[in-house]
Amino acid sequence: KVHHYTWDIAYHYKSLDCVEKLAVTINGESPGPTIHATQGDTVVVTVHNKLETENTGIHWHGIRQIGSPWADGTVGVTQCPILPGDTFTYRFVVDRPGTYFYHAHYGMQRVAGLDGMLVVSSSSVPDGGVAAEPFTYDEERTVLLMDWWHKSVYEQAVGLASDPLRFVGEPQSLLINGRGVFEPFHCSRAPNGSGDAACNRPRPAGCAPPTLFTAVPRKTYRLRVGSLTSLSALNFAIEGHSMTVVEADGHYVRPVVVDSLYIYSGESYSVLVEADQDPSRNYWAASHVVARERNTTSAVAILSYASNDPRAAPPTPRPEGPAWDDVTARVEQSRSLAVAHRDHVQPVPPRPDRALLLLNTQNRIGGHTKWAINGVSLAFPATPYLVSMKRGLRGAYDDARPPPETYDYRSYDIGRPPAANGTVASAVYRLALGSVVDVVLQNTVALNNKSETHPWHLHGHDFWVLAYGDGKFDPETDTARFNLRDPVMKNTVALHPKGWTAVRFVADNPGVWLFHCHIEAHVYMGMGVVFEEGVDKVGRLPKSIMGCGRSRTLP
Ligand SMILES: O=C1O[C@H]([C@@H](O)CO)C(O)=C1O
Numbered sequence: 304k305v306h307h308y309t310w311d312i313a314y315h316y317k318s319l320d321c322v323e324k325l326a327v328t329i330n331g332e333s334p335g336p337t338i339h340a341t342q343g344d345t346v347v348v349t350v351h352n353k354l355e356t357e358n359t360g361i362h363w364h365g366i367r368q369i370g371s372p373w374a375d376g377t378v379g380v381t382q383c384p385i386l387p388g389d390t391f392t393y394r395f396v397v398d399r400p401g402t403y404f405y406h407a408h409y410g411m412q413r414v415a416g417l418d419g420m421l422v423v424s425s426s427s428v429p430d431g432g433v434a435a436e437p438f439t440y441d442e443e444r445t446v447l448l449m450d451w452w453h454k455s456v457y458e459q460a461v462g463l464a465s466d467p468l469r470f471v472g473e474p475q476s477l478l479i480n481g482r483g484v485f486e487p488f489h490c491s492r493a494p495n496g497s498g499d500a501a502c503n504r505p506r507p508a509g510c511a512p513p514t515l516f517t518a519v520p521r522k523t524y525r526l527r528v529g530s531l532t533s534l535s536a537l538n539f540a541i542e543g544h545s546m547t548v549v550e551a552d553g554h555y556v557r558p559v560v561v562d563s564l565y566i567y568s569g570e571s572y573s574v575l576v577e578a579d580q581d582p583s584r585n586y587w588a589a590s591h592v593v594a595r596e597r598n599t600t601s602a603v604a605i606l607s608y609a610s611n612d613p614r615a616a617p618p619t620p621r622p623e624g625p626a627w628d629d630v631t632a633r634v635e636q637s638r639s640l641a642v643a644h645r646d647h648v649q650p651v652p653p654r655p656d657r658a659l660l661l662l663n664t665q666n667r668i669g670g671h672t673k674w675a676i677n678g679v680s681l682a683f684p685a686t687p688y689l690v691s692m693k694r695g696l697r698g699a700y701d702d703a704r705p706p707p708e709t710y711d712y713r714s715y716d717i718g719r720p721p722a723a724n725g726t727v728a729s730a731v732y733r734l735a736l737g738s739v740v741d742v743v744l745q746n747t748v749a750l751n752n753k754s755e756t757h758p759w760h761l762h763g764h765d766f767w768v769l770a771y772g773d774g775k776f777d778p779e780t781d782t783a784r785f786n787l788r789d790p791v792m793k794n795t796v797a798l799h800p801k802g803w804t805a806v807r808f809v810a811d812n813p814g815v816w817l818f819h820c821h822i823e824a825h826v827y828m829g830m831g832v833v834f835e836e837g838v839d840k841v842g843r844l845p846k847s848i849m850g851c852g853r854s855r856t857l858p
Contacts, residue, residue, distance in 0.1 A: 420527065468671070477592070
């Protein structure tokens with residue numbers, strides 16, 4: 304089946320958190336519509352860029368784009384930007400069931416609200432049902448988590464490029480399915496929370512009530528929870544209800560029961576929630592900032608049991624969430640995920656053909672604050688890599704010297720900011736097609752002596768998550784700790800503070816693929832690397848991805 308969508312991308316005034324602000328919208332909405340498709344279907348999205356003065360490009364996050372690497376939507380890597388007034392058509396197959404996303408992948412544009420969810424159901428089977436999943440539920444809902452700023456994307460980007468750095472700062476609000484309330488307008492309307500001055504203040508026009516999830520007592524709901532925050536790591540919880548994690552980034556996981564879900568930008572989870580609590584009242588659902596000092600009011604939604612007034616606030620105070628700096632709880636949850644038995648279709652290759660050890664540092668380079676990987680801060684070339692590599696355009700990116708495979712792990716002190724400056728480059732790791740690649744991401748402290756959490760996202764592949772370690776990775780001893788028995792596969796993984804994360808993947812998808820920190824500010828500051836594999840095997844590139852840099856003059 305082919306699903307056709309036609310999207311106008313345009314700025315509109317929106318009051319997502321009760322403060323009016325320009326948002327980049329899809330057909331007037333932010334977030335955009337949830338795309339629903341079935342495994343094996345084709346999705347065709349025709350994008351009209353009506354932003355007037357801004358380019359765009361849309362990435363289909365978690366879709367591997369097998370055979371269609373030009374449809375990945377990564378501006379500078381797989382295509383030229385879609386210019387104002389232009390139309391671009393994305394066409395790709397959704398080959399696996401799971402919970403995915405789409406979002407802008409041009410500059411920091413995702414910050415402005417161009418995003419949404421992409422849900423792929425299990426394929427149909429002849430008897431009219433669907434292929435069995437390793438769990439059952441009655442109904443499903445999507446939950447898209449975001450953070451939200453009042454400053455424009457443009458102002459944020461210029462601040463990051465300024466000397467001294469003007470960081471984007473903590474978000475003004477968090478959003479659940481595009482709705483939040485900026486603190487001055489936050490009225491809990493809970494009996495215990497009365498005396499709240501905000502409750503007497505008139506709410507601005509366009510300020511929507513919190514998202515409502517309705518539930519029928521005793522039914523089981525599959526919540527497809529995804530985070531497309533630009534900065535924040537989150538904790539998501541539903542008051543009084545435990546959640547059973549069953550899917551992560553499109554892969555079934557061995558069920559894990561949690562009170563709350565830690566979720567990093569670019570990750571998706573399915574959790575099963577049973578409506579098994581006192582049905583005579585409503586409950587809070589909430590997302591809270593973790594991993595950075597919490598200076599943003601948590602977002603709330605309402606879980607309403609059928610027959611209650613759906614707008615009746617829960618009788619309890621708004622939930623506070625876990626301590627923002629409880630790293631142990633977060634690392635434990637990361638480590639608790641294992642692949643579900645029946646998903647064990649692709650065994651983990653026992654050893655890699657190549658291993659990269661990537662040091663993540665914040666550096667001062669040429670008067671700017673940047674992020675660098677093994678000393679190299681990534682800058683996208685004017686000509687998309689896919690075009691310059693496939694068409695053999697020499698010098699269109701930094702092709703003279705490959706980026707470093709490792710760093711001086713014996714003497715490097717991850718507890719101190721880097722002593723060396725690093726460089727800005729557009730170099731690429733060229734991987735042998737079909738080879739097994741290990742990547743160990745090593746965290747450090749930034750220039751402010753804090754070590755942050757970085758969610759790393761790989762385009763075009765999933766990887767096995769082999770280990771999360773504390774401190775400095777030692778290739779001689781820590782490789783023995785890799786989980787080759789039941790690692791979960793994902794496309795986005797957390798690199799925890801002062802720790803390391805090891806992943807393995809098979810470079811079997813011809814194309815050029817970005818691997819990067821999913822924090823918008825960080826990738827903008829250079830926190831990413833580019834992988835190429837089998838570009839000679841890529842089919843004829845569509846002309847529509849060209850038109851910029853040296854691809855302007857190509858036949
Ligand atoms: O990239 C970042 O810059 C600031 C700070 O590290 C500056 O030193 C911050 O909090 C980030 O996440």
